[in-house]
Amino acid sequence: MGSARGLRALLDHRENPMTSLRTAAARLSVPAPELAAALDTVRFAASTDAELPMLGGILFDIEGEELHVVATDRYRMAVAQARTTGHGGPRTQVVVPLPLADAMRALLTGEEAVQLAVDDDRVTLETGNRQTAGQSLGHEFPDYRRLVHLPAGRRAHVDTATFRQALETGPVRASETREQDGEPYDLSVFRVTENGSVIVCADGDDDQNNVAVNREFLLHALTAGARDELILELGAPTAPLAIRRPDDEGAFSLLMPVRLEN
Structure with missing residues (x-):
C-alpha cells in the first residue's frame, strides 16, 4: 500500500x-x-x-x-x-x-x-x-482555493447513519503507519457500484474501483458533515475523496485516499 x-x-x-x-x-x-x-x-x-x-x-x-x-x-x-x-x-x-x-x-x-x-x-x-x-x-x-474546484467525479448519495454503521462494523485492511507520528491506523475500503450504492469491501476484494481511506478520518468527516444524507464524490484513484452536503456545497471535506497495491 x-x-x-x-x-x-x-x-x-x-x-x-x-x-x-x-x-x-x-x-x-x-x-x-x-x-x-x-x-x-x-x-x-x-x-x-x-x-x-x-x-x-x-x-x-x-x-x-x-x-x-x-x-x-x-x-x-x-x-x-x-x-x-x-x-x-x-x-x-x-x-x-x-x-x-x-x-x-x-x-x-x-x-x-x-x-x-x-x-x-x-x-x-x-x-x-x-x-x-x-x-x-x-x-x-x-x-485552499486551488482545491475548491476539483474536476467532478462519480457521485453517490449515502444515508449517513447507514454508511457510518457499515464502516464501524465492517472489515478493515491491515493497519498502515502514519508518516507524521509512526502510529498505525485502519483503512476502510469501499466502492461505488453502477447503480450508485456504496459497498464496504472485505479483505481480498481487489476491484480496480475500490477506494481506501483512513477510517477514523472518514468517520470524523461524516460527523462534521452534520446531515442525514451526504454525497461522496470520487475522482481519479489518486484524487481526494470529497464529502459534500446536498444542500450546501460550500461546506465540504477532502480526504486523501491511500493507494492499494495488489
Missing part, C-alpha cells in the same frame, strides 16, 4: 504557493449559528503537528459578504462558510489559533449576530456582554 501523498503535495508549504494573508482591519457581523456550524464543520481537520505551526489554526477568509473558514493537516481538509454583514473593505485573511477558535466556539450559543473584528494580528469575537480575543498565527496558510 502506498502513502496518501496527493493532498499533501497540493498543500505542502515547501513546494507550493501559500495564501498571501491580508490582515488589514476588518469588522463584521456574523449570525452565531452559522459561525458555530462553520467551525464545527472544519475543526476536525486542523493540525496538531508542532512541526507545522502554520496549520495549527483555522483560516478566516473574509471577502464581500462571505466568511470562509478552512482547516487542514495536509491529509484532509475542510471548508465551510457563513454570511456576514458590515465588511466593506478589502479581502482579509487571518489564521486563528486553535485555542482561540475553540474559545470563540464556546461563546456561540445564541441565535443573535456576533461581532468579529480583525486588527492587524489581533482577532476579537464579541457576543452580548462576552468577549474573547487573541493574537493570530503569524504564518501563511496553504492556498
